[in-house]
Amino acid sequence: MLLSVSDLESGYGRARVLFGVSLEVESGQLVCVMGRNGVGKTTLLNTVMGVLPATSGTVAFDGRDVTRLKPHERVRLGMGYVPQGHQCFPQLSVLGNLLVTVEAAKQPKSAIDEALDLFPALKPMLKRSAGHLSGGQQQQLAMARALVTRPRMLILDEPTEGIQPSIILEIEAAIERLHASGLAVLLVEQYLDIALRLADRFLILDAGHVVRTGDAGELQREDVRRLLAV
Numbered sequence: 001m002l003l004s005v006s007d008l009e010s011g012y013g014r015a016r017v018l019f020g021v022s023l024e025v026e027s028g029q030l031v032c033v034m035g036r037n038g039v040g041k042t043t044l045l046n047t048v049m050g051v052l053p054a055t056s057g058t059v060a061f062d063g064r065d066v067t068r069l070k071p072h073e074r075v076r077l078g079m080g081y082v083p084q085g086h087q088c089f090p091q092l093s094v095l096g097n098l099l100v101t102v103e104a105a106k107q108p109k110s111a112i113d114e115a116l117d118l119f120p121a122l123k124p125m126l127k128r129s130a131g132h133l134s135g136g137q138q139q140q141l142a143m144a145r146a147l148v149t150r151p152r153m154l155i156l157d158e159p160t161e162g163i164q165p166s167i168i169l170e171i172e173a174a175i176e177r178l179h180a181s182g183l184a185v186l187l188v189e190q191y192l193d194i195a196l197r198l199a200d201r202f203l204i205l206d207a208g209h210v211v212r213t214g215d216a217g218e219l220q221r222e223d224v225r226r227l228l229a230v
């Protein structure tokens with residue numbers, strides 16, 4: 001198992017948000033985390049990455065307990081993370097954003113060309129300030145930044161949120177290609193149709209509990225859809 005999360009609990013101050021969440025992602029598998037607004041999806045990813053400390057439970061990556069490691073240490077082990085809201089350095093150019101990240105991750109500059117091949121729309125914009133890109137372009141840049149760290153698993157928090165439809169298709173196609181190339185993906189996605197097309201497995205969170213897991217096809221079932229309806 002590439003990623004094993006067991007009985008994970010975390011929250012903010014005294015407010016507990018996750019209540020014993022367990023999940024697994026096999027090498028090369030795409031697992032989609034779903035659930036209504038505010039159920040704890042981002043909290044889960046932040047705890048998996050160590051941005052937020054786990055109050056109990058464990059996170060293991062590639063057989064190694066990473067529960068107490070810092071986020072950048074998890075990145076170095078191969079966990080790539082694109083947080084919700086796709087944070088980039090707005091003052092830096094597109095290329096500057098990629099260079100800073102590739103250097104911090106001690107990867108060769110060729111990793112930048114590989115990442116850009118997946119997002120050709122960024123190529124004519126390398127000198128532009130990241131802050132001047134559209135939301136969709138910033139999301140693509142954020143994904144490219146995660147890829148230049150050469151992850152074995154990509155963790156994506158709502159990459160299609162608030163993004164215009166044509167770019168959503170580009171982002172979906174990029175995730176599809178990454179998955180097809182053998183990269184494992186843990187994806188938070190609210191659009192059911194995208195989850196259906198991309199995922200191997202899914203899990204649904206509700207109020208910090210896993211209330212359902214299954215193969216992606218089961219997302220078509222009425223009882224499953226009811227768990228996601230607003």
Ligand SMILES: Nc1ncnc2c1ncn2[C@@H]1O[C@H](COP(=O)(O)OP(=O)(O)OP(=O)(O)O)[C@@H](O)[C@H]1O
Nearest residue numbers: 012015017035036037038039040041042043044084
């Ligand atoms: N920084 C924070 N401090 C305190 N409470 C927070 C913080 N971030 C989130 N919460 C609370 O934790 C709960 C889970 O939030 P979280 O952002 O994980 O949900 P989510 O499923 O990602 O929602 P969304 O679909 O809107 O992205 C919510 O009740 C939220 O209000």
Ligand SMILES: [Mg+2]
Nearest residue numbers: 041042043084
């Ligand atoms: Mg969220």
